[in-house]
Amino acid sequence: QVHHVQSGTEVNKPGASVKVSCTASGYTFTNYAIQWVRQAPGQRLEWMGWISTASGTTKYSQQFQGRLTITRDTSASTAYMELSSLRSEDTAIYYCVRSTSSTLDYWGQGTQVTVSS
Amino acid sequence: ENVLTQSPGTLSLSPGDRATLSCRASQSVSNSFLAWYQQKPGQAPRLLIYATSNRATGIPDRFTGSGSGTDFTLTISRLEPEDFAVYFCLQCERAPLTFGQGTMLEIK
16 A cells, blocks of 8 residues: 655754655655645644656745755655754654645655754 | 635534534635545544545545535534544645644544
8 A cells, every 4th residue: 555654753953954755655656746744833734845756846835945855766766855954943743745636645654853952 | 825714623522423624715726626634643644535525545425525616614424433633624726735724623
């Protein structure tokens, strides 16, 4: 069945960068895009951006322009989300999720990123 | 950005009751791009309904989605104990994709 396994908990200092991985199984990786969504404490889910796993084309939320980089390694069926210049407000659970033509269906288990000095 | 507002914020019901959750968009959403998710504590969201009214794989038929334009509804016909959770709507028609703030369905 479809599975997305994300990398583990991260604790980073303000100003640092974090890179979260998302490894897919159970389907052909390049047939679907991958989206990244985060959930900060007490906040609604927030869309960050997506990548076409076939072409590598990306689209980012303006909120993260300049700080966010989404990449993929098709040979490893893995997508990556890198967020730089971290601040305390970036403390959240980060999710990867598969994207079909009309919805977001299968989510990873989430990665807790904590930004603290 | 298309802001999604869910109501009520919290819904207190008993097992066997009918639940009606609302999601209102600030701009019209095509029916093809409105989804509902369930989230339990410590878990990732789970897709329930996509394209307004289509149940995802394995979702029981007590979950029904409806609506159009700016007003969408998730109905749970007879609540089971495992249905008490937080529910979100999502519009994925236009970037930025946006989510509702959630409705918490709690046991009365």
